[in-house]
Structure formats: C-alpha cells, structure tokens
Amino acid sequence: MDGGQGLVRPASTWLYRHTTARLLALLSLPVLWVVVAYLGALATMLLAAFWTTNSFTGAVEHRLTLANFRTLVEQPVYRSVALRSLGVAALVTVVDVLIALPMAYYMAKVASPRARRLLVVAILTPLWASYLVKAYAWRVMLANGGVVDWLLAPFGTHGPGFGLTATIVTLSYLWLPFMVLPLFAGLERIPDPLLEASADQGARATRTFRSVVLPLLFPALVAGSIFTFSLSLGDYITVKIVGGTSQLASNVIYDNITTGGNLPFASAAAFFPILVMVGYLVAVRRTGALKEL
Amino acid sequence: MRTRRRTSLVALAGLGLLVLSACGGSSSGSKKNAAPAVPKVPMASSVGAGEGQLNLVNWAGYAEDGTNDKTVDWVHPFEQQTGCKVNSKIGNTSDEMVTLMKSGQYDGVSASGDATLRLVYGGLVAPVNTALVPNYATIQDFLKDRPWNSVSNQMYGIPHGWGANLLMWNTKVVSPAPTSWSAVFDASSPYKGKVTAYDSPIYIADAALYLMRPQPDLRITNPYALDPKQLDAAVKLLKAQRALVGEYWADYTKAVQAFESGNSALGTTWQVIANLITADKKVPVQAIVPSEGVTGWSDTWMIAAKAKHPNCMYKWMDWIASPRTNAQVAEWFGEAPAQRLACDHTADKAFCTTYHAADKAYSDAIFYWTTPTTNCLDGRGNICTDYARWTQEWTAVKG
Amino acid sequence: MLTTTPRRVLAAVMGLGLLIVYLPLAIVLVNSFNSSRTFAWPPSELTTHWWSQAWLSTGARSALRTSIFAGLGATAVALVLGTMAAFAVSRYRWFGRESVSFLLLLPIALPGIVTGIALNNAFRVAGTGFGLLTIIVGHSTFCVVLVDNNALARLRRLGGTLEEASMDLGAGVWQTFRYVTFPLLRSALFAGGLLAFALSFDEIIVTTFTAGAGVRTLPIWIFENLFRPNQAPVVNVVAAALIVFSVVPIYLAQRLSGTTSTH
Numbered sequence: 001m002d003g004g005q006g007l008v009r010p011a012s013t014w015l016y017r018h019t020t021a022r023l024l025a026l027l028s029l030p031v032l033w034v035v036v037a038y039l040g041a042l043a044t045m046l047l048a049a050f051w052t053t054n055s056f057t058g059a060v061e062h063r064l065t066l067a068n069f070r071t072l073v074e075q076p077v078y079r080s081v082a083l084r085s086l087g088v089a090a091l092v093t094v095v096d097v098l099i100a101l102p103m104a105y106y107m108a109k110v111a112s113p114r115a116r117r118l119l120v121v122a123i124l125t126p127l128w129a130s131y132l133v134k135a136y137a138w139r140v141m142l143a144n145g146g147v148v149d150w151l152l153a154p155f156g157t158h159g160p161g162f163g164l165t166a167t168i169v170t171l172s173y174l175w176l177p178f179m180v181l182p183l184f185a186g187l188e189r190i191p192d193p194l195l196e197a198s199a200d201q202g203a204r205a206t207r208t209f210r211s212v213v214l215p216l217l218f219p220a221l222v223a224g225s226i227f228t229f230s231l232s233l234g235d236y237i238t239v240k241i242v243g244g245t246s247q248l249a250s251n252v253i254y255d256n257i258t259t260g261g262n263l264p265f266a267s268a269a270a271f272f273p274i275l276v277m278v279g280y281l282v283a284v285r286r287t288g289a290l291k292e293l
Numbered sequence: 294m295r296t297r298r299r300t301s302l303v304a305l306a307g308l309g310l311l312v313l314s315a316c317g318g319s320s321s322g323s324k325k326n327a328a329p330a331v332p333k334v335p336m337a338s339s340v341g342a343g344e345g346q347l348n349l350v351n352w353a354g355y356a357e358d359g360t361n362d363k364t365v366d367w368v369h370p371f372e373q374q375t376g377c378k379v380n381s382k383i384g385n386t387s388d389e390m391v392t393l394m395k396s397g398q399y400d401g402v403s404a405s406g407d408a409t410l411r412l413v414y415g416g417l418v419a420p421v422n423t424a425l426v427p428n429y430a431t432i433q434d435f436l437k438d439r440p441w442n443s444v445s446n447q448m449y450g451i452p453h454g455w456g457a458n459l460l461m462w463n464t465k466v467v468s469p470a471p472t473s474w475s476a477v478f479d480a481s482s483p484y485k486g487k488v489t490a491y492d493s494p495i496y497i498a499d500a501a502l503y504l505m506r507p508q509p510d511l512r513i514t515n516p517y518a519l520d521p522k523q524l525d526a527a528v529k530l531l532k533a534q535r536a537l538v539g540e541y542w543a544d545y546t547k548a549v550q551a552f553e554s555g556n557s558a559l560g561t562t563w564q565v566i567a568n569l570i571t572a573d574k575k576v577p578v579q580a581i582v583p584s585e586g587v588t589g590w591s592d593t594w595m596i597a598a599k600a601k602h603p604n605c606m607y608k609w610m611d612w613i614a615s616p617r618t619n620a621q622v623a624e625w626f627g628e629a630p631a632q633r634l635a636c637d638h639t640a641d642k643a644f645c646t647t648y649h650a651a652d653k654a655y656s657d658a659i660f661y662w663t664t665p666t667t668n669c670l671d672g673r674g675n676i677c678t679d680y681a682r683w684t685q686e687w688t689a690v691k692g
Numbered sequence: 693m694l695t696t697t698p699r700r701v702l703a704a705v706m707g708l709g710l711l712i713v714y715l716p717l718a719i720v721l722v723n724s725f726n727s728s729r730t731f732a733w734p735p736s737e738l739t740t741h742w743w744s745q746a747w748l749s750t751g752a753r754s755a756l757r758t759s760i761f762a763g764l765g766a767t768a769v770a771l772v773l774g775t776m777a778a779f780a781v782s783r784y785r786w787f788g789r790e791s792v793s794f795l796l797l798l799p800i801a802l803p804g805i806v807t808g809i810a811l812n813n814a815f816r817v818a819g820t821g822f823g824l825l826t827i828i829v830g831h832s833t834f835c836v837v838l839v840d841n842n843a844l845a846r847l848r849r850l851g852g853t854l855e856e857a858s859m860d861l862g863a864g865v866w867q868t869f870r871y872v873t874f875p876l877l878r879s880a881l882f883a884g885g886l887l888a889f890a891l892s893f894d895e896i897i898v899t900t901f902t903a904g905a906g907v908r909t910l911p912i913w914i915f916e917n918l919f920r921p922n923q924a925p926v927v928n929v930v931a932a933a934l935i936v937f938s939v940v941p942i943y944l945a946q947r948l949s950g951t952t953s954t955h
Contacts, residue, residue: 128938234803
C-alpha cells in the first residue's frame, strides 16, 4: 500500500462512519459549481433586465424599471418573433422525431449487433464535423439550382429557397443525432421478449408499437426533444445562413447585446427562452425523462 | 474578418461606454452637452531604436504573419527589419478595441469610425508627429486631417485604408442599368425577391442617405444623425423594402454565393464581393456609386498615449503605410490603400483603379461610418436616436 | 418479432436517413476540392490546392490545439463534478436530491445564448478577464450533466450492495471507490466524457461569449475564416478532415463501451 496510507486511512474511516459528512463532501463542489458559477451568473444577467440604459451616454443605469418588458410585450414585432421561434423549435422537434424514430427502431431492434455498432458510429460521426460547415453545406444545397432543386426537378417541383422552411430543414438536420441517440438507448432498454409477448397475444406491429413501445419510450422521446427544442430556440447562426429575411428570438437577444450593446434589453429578451424551457422541464419532470439525457 | 469588423464598425461610442461603465455601474457625465476638451497628451519628437516588442490591437487581416496563409506575411519582414517582435490581438468590435486600449497593455490600434474619436477624447491615444513617419508624406491627401482622424488639424493617426458600400447588380437580370439607390427601395421594383441588403442596423443609414433627395422636408444632413421623425421615415422605407428583399447578407461568402446562384440580383455590396464574383465568371455583375452617394468605412493606425514601445509603434505605422506593405494589406483585405504609392506594388495592376484608391471625388462622396449617438453628430443638440434604438428598429424592420 | 414488410420499410428509412445525413458531408468533401473560393455549385474545376494550404495553416493547427485543450479541460471538470453529483444523488437520500439533478440539467436545457451572455456578464462583473480558462468554465456548465446522467444510470443499475460488501470487509471509502465502484463505472464515465468532449469540441455560441480576444477554438476559427473568401475553402478541408479522423476514436469508444456494458 502507498505511503499516504497513514493519513488516508483515518479520514476514510471517519468518512465511512459519518454518512452526512460523506454526502456533504460529495455535494459541495457540484452544488457550489452550479449555484455560484451558473445560477449566480444567470441571476446577475436577469437582474440587469430591470435596469435601463441612459439615453445620453448609453451607460447602464441601476434604476429599477419595467420599460424593457413593456417594449417586448407592447411591440407586435417581438410577439411575432417569439411565436415564430416557438413554431420553428416545435416543427424541428416533430421532424426529428419522425425521422429518428424509425432509424432508432431499426438500429435497436432489427440490425444485427455488429451492424448496430457501425450504425451508432455512423450517427455519431457527423457530430464531429463543424456545425457551421454543415449549415453552409445546406446553404449550397438549397441555393437556386443547387442539389435540392436538382433532386426535386424530376418531381416537377423545386426547393424551398432560403427562408423559414430552409431554416427548419437545416436545424432538423443539425440536431437529428441528438434525437436518434436517446431514442436508440430507450429502445435498446425495452426487452425483446416484451415485444414478442405482445405479438404473441395477437397484437399487430402498429398496435404493439402504440401500446407497448411508445409508453416505454416516452421518457427518451422527451429527453431528445429537450435537445432539439432548446438547441433550435437558442440558434441565431443557422437562420442567418439559410433564413433569407427571417429572424428568430435568439437573433433579437444577440443583436441587442453585440451590435446594440444594450445588456438590459437583451436580458429582458432572454426571459422568453428561459421561461419556455423551464416551463417545459417542469412539465416533463414527472415523466422521468430528465434521467435519459 | 470583415463580418465582425463591420458589425464592429457598428459597435460604438456611447455604447462602448455602456460596457465599460456596466462594471463600475457609473453613469457620470450624463448631463454634459458641450463638446469635450481633448486631453493634453505629449507628442513624440523623435524615434529612437526599437524596444524589441510591439503589442497591437487590430482588425483581423491587418497584421498577417503567415499563420493563415503562409504567402501572406508582412509581420515577419517587419520584425527582421526593426527587431520589434509583434504581438497582435484581434479586436472583434470597436468596443473591445477601446476596452483593450484602456488596459494600457498595447502600443497601438487600427481604429475605425469614431472609435478613433473615443480614443482621442478619452486621452488613450497620442497625437502623431507625422514628420516621424516618412511614408505619411505620400498618403492620399484627401485622407489627411479628416474629422475621424484629426482634431484641429493635428493628426491622431496614420490612415490605413477605406472602402465604400456600393450598388451591385447582375447585368443579365437587371436592365436597364440602375443609377440610383431607388432601384433597391422602389416598391414597384420588378426584381421583387431578388433584392439583397446589408443585415445590420447600420443599414438604416443607407435608407436615410437615400431619403435626403426625395424627401427634403425631412432635412436629413447626416445619415448617422437622425432624430426620431427622421429615423421613423428611414425605418418605414426599410419595412417597405423588406417585401422586395430575398435575403439579407452580412458576410461576403454569403453575398457572393447568393449572386452566383441567382438568389440575389441587385443590392448593396463591397468592391471585394464584386471582384470575387467577376473572378468566378458565373454571372456578370456591375457595381457603382449611385447618384445619391454611398456609406463606407475608413481605418486609422493610432499610437497609445502611454505606449511602452513607442519607437516600435512609430516604426510599425511607417511600415504599414509603406507602399509595398500597404498594397499587400489592401489586397488581402479588399479595400482601397491609403498610401498613394501602394498602387505601384499591387499584384493586380488594376487594383487601385478598381478600388478608386486615388479618386478624391469618389472618396468625398462617401458618408464614412460613424456611431449614431443621442447627441446629434450634425450639431443639432441632444435630440437624435442612438445605436441601441437603431438596433431595436432593425429588429422591427425584419419583422 | 417483426414481419418482413415492416423490417424492409424500417431498413429503407434507415438507409434514406443515412443518405440524408451524409449528403451534406459529401458536399463538404467535394467542395474541399472545389476551385471556387465560395463553393460555387457545381464545381467548375477541381484542385488539391486547398488541402496543401490547410496543411500549412498554423492558424488552423493552433485552433485545433486550443479546442482539444478546452474540450479536455471541460471534460475533466465534468467528470469530477458529474461523478460526485451522481454518487450524492444515487447513494444517499436527502432533501433537495431531485432539485440538484434538475439544476445540473439547466445549463444544457437553456439555450446557449442565454448561458453565454450570463457568463460573459458575470466574468465582466467579476473582472476575471477572458481566456482559455473562461471557455473551459463555460463549456463545463453544460458538460457536467452528461457525465452525471451516464454515471447515475450505471450507479442505479449496479445498486449499492457491492460497495457495502467491500466496506464491510474493511475497505475504506477511497479503496472501495478505486477497486470496486470505479471499474464498474468506467465505461459509463467514458461514454459521458466522450459526449461532453464532443459537445465542447463543436460548441460555438457559449464559446463566442466566453473566449478571450486572442483565444481561438476550432469553431471560432472556422467562423472567422468561413466568411473570408481567401480562407473559406480551407475551412472545408478542415471539416472534411475532421469527419474522416473522428471515425477512429468514435469507433474505438463504441467498441469499448459496447464490450464492457454487456454484463
């Protein structure tokens, strides 16, 4: 045994006897971390939302006001941007579920173990290619006469061009692995005999899926949706690359902080995604989905 | 990078104060309205031997040392010649540059717009003894003693380069050739959906510039000094324009691509974009200064008031203004060189002609970027709209 | 359990999905040979010029190094804090247990721009300045939960009986962790760590707000260079190279976690 034994042993024994001390030792760092480094920062920023900027010097004035929130609520443009962002995030999530579900099902329940491993690698690999580069690749594909137009030409139609549709397509593409992986993990956990039993009872595949698989898979589904929804809600770059003239909630935050230098207003605007995500998390907390991430 | 740099062009005077004072929480000086006095900072009277080091704050692309492209390197030759080792820090915004300069660790900065005046009035930079910069003599005369680089005919820096925001169109699609910005603002434009515009609140100035002629009763004299009524008029014009716009652009890869694929056929651009498209030979384009004039930028190298390596900084200012180096920087970055003799050293012999580098009338027609502040830049007093307001209006324009 | 038709349909969807996933990547690869500086499509000429230029780009190499450091730093913090949190939550019953898991989840559930601005503001107020360290702090906020969740799932499955047995036999807390728990936990930690590293490696939004002026991670380098016509093609080369080289560690990771999680 090592030389530090003399010191380690008593401490170790003491810890063994004192459960609470052990717990506190384990908890202190992570809690300190999340409370101080994260929640502290978050609170400081949110507090700034109630301040204002001096219209003459542009300096932040520490005088409580609801003016920023009033602007956000009263100006119709912010309402439509908020609704648009929610819609985009929701649609991206739906598209990803629809594509990821059959893929994950195939990986978990149809493919051989060897193929399964290769498929997981195949899904993971694109995550290492830069997000920006992938978004730009979609820009090339969605441009006039690009690959999308060319693929759709035989069907007598053409691509959506740059705009909201293009944004949804691109975001769905970027976040797809984040949906496939939790679904795959969730499906892998459902024992095959359970599905066989359902089939033996005479249930058709669709029925088995609806009554057996889906309820068991729900937490995984929610876990995936937290990723796709939150990532879409927080994105301001993709919409600049393929969004044409569109803007989303994060653009409002970004523009006010970087070009406008208006921290109070940006913070007020940040309340929107925060409230949406916290509301969503609280709602799904009971499903146990939060353990699937 | 140009994108960030332009955003930065935009990231401003009063608002820089915001970031700076956000920490201290102060909002002092808010009642003052008179033009502030320029702090007395001594000017160098001679340049001695180099101090061995030089710390710069600069825009990306202004101090290339071959790390991005090994053929693009004007830092190492400078180091070999002067013994001054260059440590370059990229400033992404004017704000950041002013903050970095306040730290006192840097000897010089490539400042644009009115970051220059913030530095001058903040006492952060020293007047430049142009007699100690031999290459200053052949800087284009129309860039000397201008409002953004001098105070009372005392130069506070060495001009580096400049450029304009032009009107470009695809000559196969757009006919007849436009001569006015009305081409991108006219609600009945036949090119609906093919129009493109610069994606930044600063683009409001382009609309204000256009409004000067058709709406003289607005009395806009400076597109960066807009009172609420004038701002509303410009924003109204931009909201109407949005129906015509296929996409806004903010970086040049995007702009080039949009024109080459045909997604865009008409709109505001930079010379470098027009050149790239022409070089690719996919679509024919033409770029002009329309009859109303244009907006643009102009950058200046300034020396810190408390520079630890002033001799190296003077050497650098002379180096960057030297014909060969200035030509290299201008070509790499895509702007007009400030040095008249640089035009003999460009790799592309037509470079200066393309960029109108020697064209005084062309340069004078540019409304160089300045940060809008509540204190009107045209001297009307405290009735104008600031850049934070412009940012919110730009959100409203995009809808 | 499935009849042939649904199996075929699923296989077809899988194939189509992979096709969609890899089509843009193929375009990146082709564009890295495209002679046009702005990815004009279809390419009029092919060239290997960009590959040789990328090889010589010290900017890209130093950005790659920064990214690896940032990723390793954030992963290390996440491994330590995530494991501790997972133990606290799985091995003890206490008031507020659920809240801690919930709080750890917040940084990844809240959009990056919120985390980014909050941290940027906090660093400013605290006067810490910005550098590589601030990036690591920023990334680890959202990385902790990835390790925590992986470790938590494994700990729950293992139960506490082995640890109790070890301690009953006289092993200390540290010995038990080192010789009993850790070996069982290793693959879960590895999977969580790998995910944390991957997220950190391609993160741009939080990075934008927490990076020091002179510090460039690979995504920041890409962001700066993608929009410069002189450099955009080199970015494609870097991305293409990343895809190719990332297959190796991912495959190894898969094998490793696949063989150890079968017990």
